[in-house]
Amino acid sequence: MKKLINDPQNVVAEALLGIEAAHPHLRVDHEHKIVYRGDGPRRGKVGIISGGGSGHEPLHGGFVGLGMLDAACAGEVFTSPVPDQMLAATKLVDGGAGVLHVVKNYTGDVMNFEMAAELAEAEGGAKVLSVITNDDVAVQDSTWTAGRRGVGVTVLLEKIAGAAAEQGRSLEQVADIARKVNADGRSMGVALTSCTVPAAGKPTFELGEDEMELGVGIHGEPGRRRLPLATAGEIAELLVEPILADLPFAGGDTVICFVNGLGGTPLIELYVMYHEVNRILNAHGVQVARSLVGPYITSLDMAGSSVTLLKVDDELLSLWDAPVNTPALRWGV
Amino acid sequence: MNDTVSTAALDEWMRTFARLVAENKEALTDLDAAIGDGDHGENMDRGMRAAVQALDDTRPSTASALFNKVGMTLISTVGGASGPLFGTLFLRIGAALGDTSEVSLSQLATALHAGLDGIVARGKAEAGDKTIYDALAPAVQALETAATDGAHTADALRAALAAAENGRDATTPMLARKGRASYLGERSVGHQDPGATSIALLIAAATPAPA
Known part of the structure; x- marks a missing residue:
């Protein structure tokens, strides 16, 4: 590697x-x-x-x-x-x-x-x-x-x-x-590849070209289930439905929708994912008030994505919109 | 039974443990990669190297000073779950032994039991959770039984090593209920626990070759 x-x-x-x-x-x-x-x-x-x-x-x-x-x-x-x-x-x-x-x-x-x-x-x-x-x-x-x-x-x-x-x-x-x-927040992730810890020098786990690991964390630990690789639309369903069912989120809820990259997936694919996630949320009547798309909590060079939904009210939204000036998030300043 | 363990021998125990960890670094990491995050060997090696360095620098003269130094060094250098757990183990052993320079078998058994209690308090593990507890608890029990029976220290340690290795091997079919391996659920079954493996190395480091 x-x-x-x-x-x-x-x-x-x-x-x-x-x-x-x-x-x-x-x-x-x-x-x-x-x-x-x-x-x-x-x-x-x-x-x-x-x-x-x-x-x-x-x-x-x-x-x-x-x-x-x-x-x-x-x-x-x-x-x-x-x-x-x-x-x-x-x-x-x-x-x-x-x-x-x-x-x-x-x-x-x-x-x-x-x-x-x-x-x-x-x-x-x-x-x-x-x-x-x-x-x-x-x-x-x-x-x-x-x-x-x-x-x-x-x-x-x-x-x-x-x-x-x-x-x-x-x-x-x-x-x-x-x-x-x-x-009020829930997440789930999928890996398309493993990742390589620098000191280890080899991938933490093996994942075939035609496989994906559903339910991974952010440390290269294997997930819950290994499945055949699917389309972005199918993967979005596999991630969003368990998230919605868990809180549960309901029609009429307002959320911040965060589509995260795990480190090795390009932004263009994250936007494909965001489109699919947004489509599913629309179908459930969940309203997206704010979005965040990009690699913000990663797992070295792992390819894959996670979806996070946070149910928000006006107070949380105003705190979200407040000025921030950090290397990775910056607005309102 | 009148054979005791000197501070010099306890010091040698820690150095031998460091050597065994270094020799088994990759094996420990491979075990961890299967059900954890693949850093156990690296972390324990970094910690025990630092512990040996600290012993070289300070040359502690009592059992409590020796184990305090090792425990604090592990807490400050290892990170992850192993740092607090192995660190707590040695701190409690040191506290139980106090300022003695000659340790009897029953004192050693009592101190290791205190260490085990410390690990339970910090990590909240129970028997069968697939953790370091599953190797350490049987080893402590074997030492205590041997001490009660008036066994020689060398024989007691051999019995403790056999118990630790059996306990280590018994983690393989277990379903992990603590640590990162627990995220795997059923998929943690069939893999030996890396922490229990390190405990077996710790007991092996104290154990003389068969007579």
Whole structure:
């Protein structure tokens, strides 16, 4: 597998050097692998940090900036960051109003963030609340599993909670908004190829030319079912119908519709997908108020797509529309 | 039974574990690729290399200092689920052993049980979830039984290794109920758990060759 890298062991560190050079309004703590705002912390504003394994770019470092995250911790590829990183990030963004941790529901991420929050409390520093995203309908939600994965909703949540924090809302209020976004959002994804972790150098799983993996996450972990490759229209049905049935979304609901690329699928195909998704939503009477199309939460070089629907009201829409200025999302500024 | 384990021997245990992890790095990663995300070998190797470096730098003189150093280093360098779980295991072992420099078999068994309890508290795993618990719990039980029976430490460790390896092998037919493998549901069946495999290496690192 060909990679545009220097040394597989240095991919994360060198990408952070690139982010620092390309985006002068951001700062990078290279020791702790944290991307943070150059204009923070702002006194009285709730700080929001997230983090996770690398390989999902622009998530999370690409969402640091005005109206979104205050800091993002980068782990090794597909590996949760460690508690020291989240603790350091929490201190960096603490403006005295508390810090929200946005955590995707993966065993490692949850444990490492939990330990960081315990350490912050033990040190008597910032008050920390955590919100866990778990929107992937491909995973059976059960007390007998690790629970649903946090995927596409994380992007929408970071934008909306970031806007709420920017308005000066309290830590509890920002956490409540974030929980509402997670509760009202659902996602599902499909892979057309596997992906290759730089240090591993070979694809994480084998997938034939005429096959697709339905219900994949964002770490190259296999999905729930392997199926013969289908058309975009058929794939859209396979993703959207389970999402609609799960919340459930009903005719008359208003949504933000997010068609995401997993890293290896070109935008032209994502727009083909968006057309199909939109057609299905129209048929169900679900009204799309806003859209987001592009690779925003990726799985390295995996070809494929995920669909996220978030049911919104006027308040969530106005927070979505609020100004944002990050490397990956920018409007209203 | 009067044979004890010195801090130097515990130090050697950690170094041998690091060597076994390095030797089995690809095998661990392949097991993880089948049902997880294919990074277990890489992460454990990075962590144990750092732990050995930390031991070289600080030369701890007591059991608690030694295991605290290893545990904190793993938590700070491994990430994923393995960092907090293996880190917690060693921190609890260190706390249970305290400032002793000679460890008896029953102390070792008690400390490993404390480590197991720590893993359960952090990861909420139960028997049969297809996790490191399934290799560690039988090993701890074998050590405790041997300690009660007044066995020699070397024999007790051989029994613990057999129990850990049986526990590791028993994860293959299990349906994963924790960690990323649980997302696979039925498709996790038929694959050996990488975390349980690392635990078997940990016990193997402590075990002398058959007499």
